[in-house]
Amino acid sequence: MSTVERLLPLEGLVSADDWSWALKARRVANEVIRPVIDDDFEAKHFRREVIPELAAAGLLGVHINGYGCAGAGPVAYGLVCQEIEAVDSGWRTFLSVQGSLAMSAIAKFGSEEQKNEYLPRMAQGEVIGCFALTEPTGGSDPAAMTTTAVRDGDDWVLTGTKRWIGLANVADVAIVWARTDEGVRGFIVPTDTPGYRATPIENKFAMRASVQCEIDFDGVRVPERLRLPEAEGLKAPFGCLNEARFGIAWGVTGVLRDCIDVATDYAQNRILFGEPLAAKQLTQDKLARMFVSYETSVLLALHLAGLKAKGAVDPVQISVAKYNNVRAAIDAARTTREILAGDGVTSDYPVMRHMANLEAVRTYEGTDDVHSLIIGRAITGHSAF
Numbered sequence: 001m002s003t004v005e006r007l008l009p010l011e012g013l014v015s016a017d018d019w020s021w022a023l024k025a026r027r028v029a030n031e032v033i034r035p036v037i038d039d040d041f042e043a044k045h046f047r048r049e050v051i052p053e054l055a056a057a058g059l060l061g062v063h064i065n066g067y068g069c070a071g072a073g074p075v076a077y078g079l080v081c082q083e084i085e086a087v088d089s090g091w092r093t094f095l096s097v098q099g100s101l102a103m104s105a106i107a108k109f110g111s112e113e114q115k116n117e118y119l120p121r122m123a124q125g126e127v128i129g130c131f132a133l134t135e136p137t138g139g140s141d142p143a144a145m146t147t148t149a150v151r152d153g154d155d156w157v158l159t160g161t162k163r164w165i166g167l168a169n170v171a172d173v174a175i176v177w178a179r180t181d182e183g184v185r186g187f188i189v190p191t192d193t194p195g196y197r198a199t200p201i202e203n204k205f206a207m208r209a210s211v212q213c214e215i216d217f218d219g220v221r222v223p224e225r226l227r228l229p230e231a232e233g234l235k236a237p238f239g240c241l242n243e244a245r246f247g248i249a250w251g252v253t254g255v256l257r258d259c260i261d262v263a264t265d266y267a268q269n270r271i272l273f274g275e276p277l278a279a280k281q282l283t284q285d286k287l288a289r290m291f292v293s294y295e296t297s298v299l300l301a302l303h304l305a306g307l308k309a310k311g312a313v314d315p316v317q318i319s320v321a322k323y324n325n326v327r328a329a330i331d332a333a334r335t336t337r338e339i340l341a342g343d344g345v346t347s348d349y350p351v352m353r354h355m356a357n358l359e360a361v362r363t364y365e366g367t368d369d370v371h372s373l374i375i376g377r378a379i380t381g382h383s384a385f
Helices: 003-007 016-043 050-056 074-085 089-109 112-123 235-269 281-309 315-345 351-363 368-380
Strands: 129-132 148-152 155-166 173-180 183-190 196-200 212-223
Touching: 003 235, 003 281, 016 050, 016 074, 016 089, 016 351, 050 089, 074 089, 074 235, 074 281, 089 112, 089 129, 089 155, 089 173, 089 183, 089 235, 089 351, 129 155, 155 173, 155 183, 183 212, 183 235, 235 281, 235 315, 235 351, 281 315, 315 351, 315 368
Parallel strands: 129 173, 148 173
Antiparallel strands: 148 155, 155 212, 173 183, 196 212
């Protein structure tokens, strides 16, 4: 048992069923991902062989009810995200893109035919999905969307560009959001459709074991039967983004936990001025501050999960958790780097990988600035966007 788990034993705060999901995710994270993640990050390699392991454990769309999905509760969903992200943010991102975004879009807004056709195969990892909302000039402003879908008989013709779309070049289907004469609508687009082109973004210093792309839609023709019938307006993709933000708020607590464990182990074994670094007051203060941040973040995530389970979660509360927990994880990664000194910048430890990944996590699904404005609007009643 790690120091963190000894001081805050989550097993005693959640149900046995929820904890069983944490253990399933921990096994995959530690046995399948951890042994290869440093090499994959260095080589910018997305290891598709991990996907069947995640599927076999029931982790793809774990929170979705029916259609071959596990139907686990919000706490279980959060714990799964925590365990996967404790090893690498890129693989928790995969869970989010597949389950919280692509699968959730179909589950929330799709027809029964679409749900039956796609969700069981996506839960098994046989079909990979991506979620195409963000555009090159409108990351924080989806209302500025320029991708269009024009009706042509029984089809829709999609034209435009999306950017920073996770899994777009390995996905089998893309959930694409486009502007129509009736407003924003969502479409299920098979990626082998003529005119669909996904180009990986290569020059990344974060999420290097994951894949993000720019997608060009050059007259992509999609039949009406693949339009998401219940998706109307931007509230539809925002509903999916809130699922992903919930997973982020939980996932980054895994990074925080991993950083504390790495820092504590290093400090216990590093001898400085004749005694362990862990015996120094400044080091203990740093470890104490990190642990308090971890406990605060986890309890906030548990509170959010409780609200979600009751159907009473407010998007503002999701913003609070994403804003607070990501910042806490980034601070912990930087503090851990300080404790490890020069060793902290090497690939012998996961700290710089966590730190780089977290800068991406801090940006996607709403930047710090966006979430602070959401919270500020709730406090003051004034919109400052």
